Amino acid sequence: MAITINQSKPVSDADLLELSRRNPGYQFERQRDGALTVTPTGSKPGYRSGEVFGQLRHWSRANEAGPVFDSSTGFLLPDGSVLSPDASWVRRERWDALGAKDQESFAPLCPDAVFEIRSKSDRLEELRAKMRAYLENGAGIAVLVDPFDRFVEAWRPRREPDRFADETVELAPELRGFFLENRSIYD
Numbered sequence: 001m002a003i004t005i006n007q008s009k010p011v012s013d014a015d016l017l018e019l020s021r022r023n024p025g026y027q028f029e030r031q032r033d034g035a036l037t038v039t040p041t042g043s044k045p046g047y048r049s050g051e052v053f054g055q056l057r058h059w060s061r062a063n064e065a066g067p068v069f070d071s072s073t074g075f076l077l078p079d080g081s082v083l084s085p086d087a088s089w090v091r092r093e094r095w096d097a098l099g100a101k102d103q104e105s106f107a108p109l110c111p112d113a114v115f116e117i118r119s120k121s122d123r124l125e126e127l128r129a130k131m132r133a134y135l136e137n138g139a140g141i142a143v144l145v146d147p148f149d150r151f152v153e154a155w156r157p158r159r160e161p162d163r164f165a166d167e168t169v170e171l172a173p174e175l176r177g178f179f180l181e182n183r184s185i186y187d
Contacts, residue, residue: 029081052086
């Protein structure tokens with residue numbers, strides 16, 4: 001279950017990195033309004049996000065498409081929030097354009113593709129708001145996977161989300177040649 005903490009002063013990027021370092025097993029995100037969201041990671045949710053990360057990494061390596069990131073990675077989005085998708089991908093040229101300092105901290109960009117996998121404690125409305133936030137900050141596609149109701153929503157800029165009940169979902173053109181295999185995620 002996510003906990004939201006409203007601070008008396010905004011949490012800096014350095015403070016957020018230190019909180020993460022001192023508290024392994026917890027995911028920290030800073031919302032655009034400065035509120036801090038803390039989420040413990042359970043075993044099954046970690047397994048599911050690992051499945052998506054693995055599929056995305058395999059696709060990216062085969063296509064030399066750019067780096068793939070797991071759920072422990074925070075990105076400093078243009079609106080000032082720091083979010084950590086369950087899995088994400090950044091085009092190689094965008095990643096290479098960052099300096100070493102930016103690559104070691106919260107990269108100041110929104111990934112090109114983000115994936116969020118619903119856990120039992122997540123409310124769909126909150127995850128859908130997060131999908132909109134990713135798109136508003138520059139993501140080309142935001143993918144919501146619900147293993148409980150067994151569907152995938154693919155969110156794209158200036159469109160209503162596409163909803164799929166299939167076990168295999170193609171995510172072209174943004175991820176050309178990538179097929180999200182949901183059977184292991186739904187188990």
